Amino acid sequence: MANNxxxxxxxxxxxxxxxxxxxxxxxxxxxxLRIKSVYWRNPITIGDVFLLIDPASGREIxxxxxxxxxxxxxxxxxxxxxxxxxxQLDSGSLEIYLA
Numbered sequence: 001m002a003n004n005x006x007x008x009x010x011x012x013x014x015x016x017x018x019x020x021x022x023x024x025x026x027x028x029x030x031x032x033l034r035i036k037s038v039y040w041r042n043p044i045t046i047g048d049v050f051l052l053i054d055p056a057s058g059r060e061i062x063x064x065x066x067x068x069x070x071x072x073x074x075x076x077x078x079x080x081x082x083x084x085x086x087x088q089l090d091s092g093s094l095e096i097y098l099a
Contacts, residue, residue, distance in 0.1 A: 002014075003016055003022075005019065005022050005023050006023065006026060008097065008098050009039070009095040009096055009097045009098075010094075010095070010096040010098070011093055011094070011095055011096075012086050012089060012093060012094040012096065013089075013093045014086075014089065015085075015086045015087060015088060015089055016085055016086045017055060017085050018055045018083055018084075018085050019033070019083055019084050019085065020082075020083045021055075021083075031082075032080055032081065032082055033080070033081050033082075033083070033084070033098055034078070034079070034080050034081075034098060034099040035061070035062075035077045035078075035079050035081060035084065035096060035097070035098060035099075036076075036077065036078055036097045036098060036099040037074060037075060037076045037077055037078075037097045038052070038062055038064070038074075038075040038077060038094055038095070038096050038097070039072065039073070039074050039075075039094070039095040039097070040064050040066075040072060040073045040074075040075070040092055040093075040094055041072045041092050041093045041094070041095060042070055042072055042091075042092040042093070043064075043066035043069075043070070043071070043072075043073070043090070043091050043092040044066075044069060044070065044090075044091035044092060045066060045069055045090075045091060046066055046067065046068065046069050047065065047066060048065070048066040048090035048091045048092070049063065049064065049065050049066070049088055049090050050062075050063070050064045050086065050088060050089045050090065050092075050094060051063050051064075051086070051087045051088040051089075052084050052085070052086055052087070052094075052096075053084070053085055053087045054081060054082065054083060054084065054085075055083055055084070055085040056082065056083060061077075061079065061081060061084055062075060062077060062079075066090075066091070066092075072092075078099070084096075
């Protein structure tokens with residue numbers, strides 16, 4: 001399954017360098033995004049990690065760690081960001097909900 005960046009929620013199954021860079025040709029230039037929440041669907045192994053960062057600054061936006069195998073997790077966020085990238089996704093998929 002591939003990343004789906006043109007829907008809400010955005011679905012990521014692999015790492016990706018920049019959301020804005022990937023959608024600028026189809027959605028135009030976006031100024032800011034409000035990430036309402038992130039749902040990590042089916043992380044496989046205890047200790048697996050995902051990491052969302054700001055690609056311009058490298059600042060960490062959100063990190064998740066699997067505590068129970070095959071148990072999905074919801075991360076409420078409600079954060080305004082200029083862009084985001086998935087720097088690490090060990091297993092499962094991320095659903096990123098924009099407000």
